[in-house]
Amino acid sequence: MDIPDCHQLVADLPRPAATAGHIQETQGAIADILSAKDDRLLVILGPCSIHDPHASLEYAAQLAAVSRRYDKELLLVMRTYFEKPRTTVGWKGFINDPGLDEGFNIAAGLVKARQLLLDINAMGLATATEFLCPANALYIADLISWGAIGARTTESQIHRELASALHCPIGFKNSTDGNIQIAMDAIQSVQASHVIYAPKAAGGLQAVKTAGNPNCHIILRGGRQPNYAAKDVDAAHESLLNRALPAKIMVDCSHGNSQKQHLNQLIVGQSLCRQIGEGKRHIAAVMLESFLKAGKQAHKGEGQLVYGQSITDGCIDWQDTVGLLDDFARAVNQRRQALECQQQAAMSLYARSQVKVYA
Numbered sequence: 017m018d019i020p021d022c023h024q025l026v027a028d029l030p031r032p033a034a035t036a037g038h039i040q041e042t043q044g045a046i047a048d049i050l051s052a053k054d055d056r057l058l059v060i061l062g063p064c065s066i067h068d069p070h071a072s073l074e075y076a077a078q079l080a081a082v083s084r085r086y087d088k089e090l091l092l093v094m095r096t097y098f099e100k101p102r103t104t105v106g107w108k109g110f111i112n113d114p115g116l117d118e119g120f121n122i123a124a125g126l127v128k129a130r131q132l133l134l135d136i137n138a139m140g141l142a143t144a145t146e147f148l149c150p151a152n153a154l155y156i157a158d159l160i161s162w163g164a165i166g167a168r169t170t171e172s173q174i175h176r177e178l179a180s181a182l183h184c185p186i187g188f189k190n191s192t193d194g195n196i197q198i199a200m201d202a203i204q205s206v207q208a209s210h211v212i213y214a215p216k217a218a219g220g221l222q223a224v225k226t227a228g229n230p231n232c233h234i235i236l237r238g239g240r241q242p243n244y245a246a247k248d249v250d251a252a253h254e255s256l257l258n259r260a261l262p263a264k265i266m267v268d269c270s271h272g273n274s275q276k277q278h279l280n281q282l283i284v285g286q287s288l289c290r291q292i293g294e295g296k297r298h299i300a301a302v303m304l305e306s307f308l309k310a311g312k313q314a315h316k317g318e319g320q321l322v323y324g325q326s327i328t329d330g331c332i333d334w335q336d337t338v339g340l341l342d343d344f345a346r347a348v349n350q351r352r353q354a355l356e357c358q359q360q361a362a363m364s365l366y367a368r369s370q371v372k373v374y375a
């Protein structure tokens with residue numbers, strides 16, 4: 017099977033100017049959250065994987081509708097994950113096998129993925145993805161506002177080089193066994209420029225120098241043990257500061273932190289709300305795996321599936337998602353109050369010490 021040329025596909029399904037503007041704005045807002053200019057919480061949420069564009073659009077429409085409600089406290093970006101890194105073998109995602117039938121119609125997968133990203137962005141909702149196969153990035157990266165490099169690839173030089181070429185902010189997961197050093201090494205590597213191969217519009221390859229990506233951060237996703245508790249988050253923050261790396265942290269409520277039990281995401285979420293509400297500034301972002309229906313189902317092939325339910329990791333349902341978003345929004349407001357109180361206390365201490373000095 018021939019794979020379409022990336023320049024041709026992008027020309028056939030072009031990015032409208034309004035979408036380009038919205039993506040640039042969202043990337044700027046995320047950069048502001050990562051540099052503490054914006055005190056909102058970035059929330060990356062949506063299904064573990066895209067397998068049914070129809071159900072994904074229904075989820076996106078619901079998310080777009082509620083996102084305006086949380087505008088002052090939360091920046092919501094939808095997970096649109098088309099590639100799945102497997103521990104051993106399994107369905108590798110919608111681009112690789114869009115028919116879910118081992119037909120591996122990658123050409124159709126690329127077209128359908130790009131179309132879905134265009135449709136979701138047209139709703140005014142920004143999209144997030146994991147970049148896994150560097151070639152796939154050429155077909156979709158211009159429609160992505162935030163990207164992840166996964167636990168299985170954070171240590172890979174190829175993925176670091178790719179991230180250094182991308183315009184969107186990128187989060188790096190700790191490894192599946194819980195090692196956070198590799199994510200910190202990745203952030204340092206990706207800030208630098210690298211020389212990589214890129215396809216020429218006329219065919220063939222060229223060597224290009226990447227710009228380097230200053231908007232990167234760590235994602236604590238748990239490993240053999242969860243790492244969302246205050247002691248782990250604070251230790252990661254300390255380590256980032258010691259290496260003079262960007263010290264804002266995203267905590268993934270799923271994966272190693274939920275021990276792959278989708279309802280545990282609610283427990284992780286509550287712990288994060290407490291930490292944020294107490295004034296912890298370094299928690300800048302969270303990730304949730306959420307879909308229309310709770311849990312997951314066995315991958316049986318198109319046409320035999322429960323509508324709106326994950327075929328990879330288990331997700332929380334829509335009702336629990338909105339409940340958690342309410343809690344996160346409340347926690348951000350509590351953090352604002354806590355920080356204001358701390359500031360006032362510091363100012364009154366300063367005022368008293370001035371009285372002493374000049375009395």
Ligand SMILES: O=C[C@H](O)[C@H](O)COP(=O)(O)O
Pocket residue numbers: 064100101102103104105106271328329
């Ligand atoms: O996010 C999805 C999964 O955790 C990841 O793709 C690994 O899945 P697997 O262990 O079922 O292969």
Ligand SMILES: C=C(OP(=O)(O)O)C(=O)O
Pocket residue numbers: 064097101146165166167168189237271
């Ligand atoms: C595969 C994922 O995560 P991780 O790399 O943490 O396993 C994911 O977020 O879909």
